[in-house]
Amino acid sequence: MNLDELQSLVDMVQNSQLREITLKQGDRRLTIRRDPLRGTMQTVGDIESLSDASMSGSQDLVAIEPDSQTVSYHDVTAPYVGIFCHLRPMVGMGSRITNGQTLCTIQSMDIHNEVVVDVDGQVIDIHVDDNQPVEFGQILYSIEVNSSPDV
Amino acid sequence: MFEKILIANRGEIAVRIIRACREMRIRTVAVHSTADADSLHVRLADESVCIGSPAPKDSYLHMPNIISAARITGAEAIHPGIGFLSERANFAEACEMCGLKFIGPSAAVMDRMNNKSSARETMRAAGVPVVPGTEGMISDDQEALRFARKTGFPLLIKAAHGGGGRGIRLVQNEDELPRQLDMARTEAASAFGSAEVYMERFVEEPRHVEVQILADEHGHVVHLGERECSVQNLRHQKLLEEAPAVQLTPQQRSRIGDAAVKAAKAIGYVNAGTIEFLVDSHGDFYFMEMNKRLQVEHCVTEMVTGVDLVKEQIRIAAGERLGFSQKEIRTNGHAIECRINAEDPAKGFIPSAGRITRVVLPGGYGVRIDTHIYAGYEVPPFYDPLLAKVIVWDKDRQGAILRMQRCLAEMEIDGVKTNIGFQKRILSNAFYRRGEVSTDFIQRRILSDAKA
Structure with a gap:
């Protein structure tokens, strides 16, 4: 991949609703991700293997202006190691959730441990599948947090 | 032979165990805290699972997360390494209950040897030399005095439930024996919840x-x-x-x-x-x-x-x-x-x-x-x-x-x-x-x- 191709990928992510795009070629991997908290983008992968692209150059390239409107996001991470289980009915994409609500359970040593959210908002992404093993700290949900009317 | 072993430890000893497994063609699962994500044992293992935040109690001592990590990766045995959970009888027991082989002694043996004075009695009964001392606990000052005269000074008074160098008093002569015994009992009761003490010969320059x-x-x-x-x-x-x-x-x-x-x-x-x-x-x-x-x-x-x-x-x-x-x-x-x-x-x-x-x-x-x-x-x-x-x-x-x-x-x-x-x-x-x-x-x- 050359710099022009990378630039066009960055433009594509920037001009779309995508949050993240990952390209795999052989055992090379390149991820371009829009960081919702800072409104910037970052690349993860073997940048060094790109022709003529220095580290600092690539970083300059992918930095974009923050969004003018401030939306805050919150990631719900796994507090335990175990098997991720959806509730029945499941909390799905777009679900409105409230502080204190149980989102899912993680089964650990035959016990279903509830994962409780501590913000109000809307589920905008689910990063794991039902019955998938998860490790401590793994991102389960991304939440768009309700902006407080007082602020 | 096992096909996959989880190593419930970190640092050089985790690396040591992974190396042995690799040479035995056994696949390995490393567990790590968030502070150790870039650690060598994580890199060398075939798989890794993050089990918690940096404090040992939240990760390397967190039994449910470690046992879960073994289950989700399909490991058949757990090597506890050194320190952390390696001498916790209840961890060995939990592993066995979950169908995981604990690479170490049984929980029952660990329990028996974890109590200092019962370990001492077991050894004495088996004919293994123990430091000459009173048989069991000291009940009165007269018994202590008889032992002291027979063995000679200096002597040690030890709390039955003490450990790690705590709950030990050195007695130099007959005059200070009753006072030291009193203090040892009071100390043992407050520090270890039991006033039981026994006496031992002091081994010089051991x-x-x-x-x-x-x-x-x-x-x-x-x-x-x-x-x-x-x-x-x-x-x-x-x-x-x-x-x-x-x-x-x-x-x-x-x-x-x-x-x-x-x-x-x-x-x-x-x-x-x-x-x-x-x-x-x-x-x-x-x-x-x-x-x-x-x-x-x-x-x-x-x-x-x-x-x-x-x-x-x-x-x-x-x-x-x-x-x-x-x-x-x-x-x-x-x-x-x-x-x-x-x-x-x-x-x-x-x-x-x-x-x-x-x-x-x-x-x-x-x-x-x-x-x-x-x-x-x-x-x-x-x-x-x-x-x-x-x-x-x-x-x-x-x-x-x-x-x-x-x-x-x-x-x-x-x-x-x-x-x-x-x-x-x-x-x-x-x-x-x-x-x-x-x-x-x-x-x-x-x-x-x-x-x-």
């Missing part, structure tokens, strides 16, 4: 000699000779170990080895273990305690016997028979290990965390380095300060000392404070070189020297 044993599930027990671990810091942590022990005659060596086998058989021990003895100036030895796990200094035994102790642990846990008899175990030459810690000897050995900017490791014939560090590695402040073990072998002790000195002169670690310089002082000390070491060696021969 050496710490320990015997490595291996026991399979079919009743075979062998010992792999002994290690000298008398060079300890003021908190009784070992700094430098060697095999074989210095200043033991062949007869004493064989007697202490036999006693260790007897001790292991008496409690029905299975897997690798170490019996620690105090050896007095006459060469008489007394049972001190049993370590029911692999030890940091296992490498010196490996260097002189050629037996890979971690592989043996795994084979034993898989139900295999020991592949050798006592007669087939020969020790050859002399091995020394120096523990290189991230600590500052100039400031009371306080741990030194931070980023390691540069590492130069020694090498060459007869040299083994067990370590998890690399240039750029961040030494986290949450765990023990062991950075590396430098282990050398040569035909005799003199040669091994010279080789270790050469190694430490080559070794460089920048970015954190280390005890490399302190280890060099030990190796150049005349008393050490003559083999005149006892457990107060550092205090008497190294630190007092610095003050003078």
Whole structure:
């Protein structure tokens, strides 16, 4: 991949609703991700293997202006190691959730441990599948947090 | 044989165990805290699972997360390593309940040996020498006085439930005996919740000699000779170990080895273990305690016997028979290990965390380095300060000392404070070189020297 191709990928992510795009070629991997908290983008992968692209150059390239409107996001991470289980009915994409609500359970040593959210908002992404093993700290949900009317 | 083992530990010992597994074609699962995500054991293992935040209680001591990690990765056995959960009977029990093989002794054996005074009684009953002391607890002052007159001063009063050097009082003469007994009982009651105390002869200038044993599930027990671990810091942590022990005659060596086998058989021990003895100036030895796990200094035994102790642990846990008899175990030459810690000897050995900017490791014939560090590695402040073990072998002790000195002169670690310089002082000390070491060696021969 050359710099022009990378630039066009960055433009594509920037001009779309995508949050993240990952390209795999052989055992090379390149991820371009829009960081919702800072409104910037970052690349993860073997940048060094790109022709003529220095580290600092690539970083300059992918930095974009923050969004003018401030939306805050919150990631719900796994507090335990175990098997991720959806509730029945499941909390799905777009679900409105409230502080204190149980989102899912993680089964650990035959016990279903509830994962409780501590913000109000809307589920905008689910990063794991039902019955998938998860490790401590793994991102389960991304939440768009309700902006407080007082602020 | 197992196909996949989870290693419930970190640092150099996790790396050590992963290496043994790889050579046995066993797949490995590393577990790690969020502070250890970039650690070498995580990189070397086939799979890894993050089990919690940095504090040990939230990760390396978190039993449900570790057992869950074994389950979600399909590991069949758990190697607990050293420290952390390695001597927790309830962890061994939890593993077995979840259908995971715990690579170590049974929970029942651990329980029995964790209580100091019951371990002592078990050993005495099995005919293993224990430090002469009262049979069971002291009920009245008259009994204490009778024992004192029979044994002679100085004496130790010990709390039955004490440990780690706490709950011990030294008595010099008959006059202070009743007062010291009173104080010991009061102290024991408040510190350990039981006023039970017993008395023991005070072993002067003792050496710490320990015997490595291996026991399979079919009743075979062998010992792999002994290690000298008398060079300890003021908190009784070992700094430098060697095999074989210095200043033991062949007869004493064989007697202490036999006693260790007897001790292991008496409690029905299975897997690798170490019996620690105090050896007095006459060469008489007394049972001190049993370590029911692999030890940091296992490498010196490996260097002189050629037996890979971690592989043996795994084979034993898989139900295999020991592949050798006592007669087939020969020790050859002399091995020394120096523990290189991230600590500052100039400031009371306080741990030194931070980023390691540069590492130069020694090498060459007869040299083994067990370590998890690399240039750029961040030494986290949450765990023990062991950075590396430098282990050398040569035909005799003199040669091994010279080789270790050469190694430490080559070794460089920048970015954190280390005890490399302190280890060099030990190796150049005349008393050490003559083999005149006892457990107060550092205090008497190294630190007092610095003050003078």
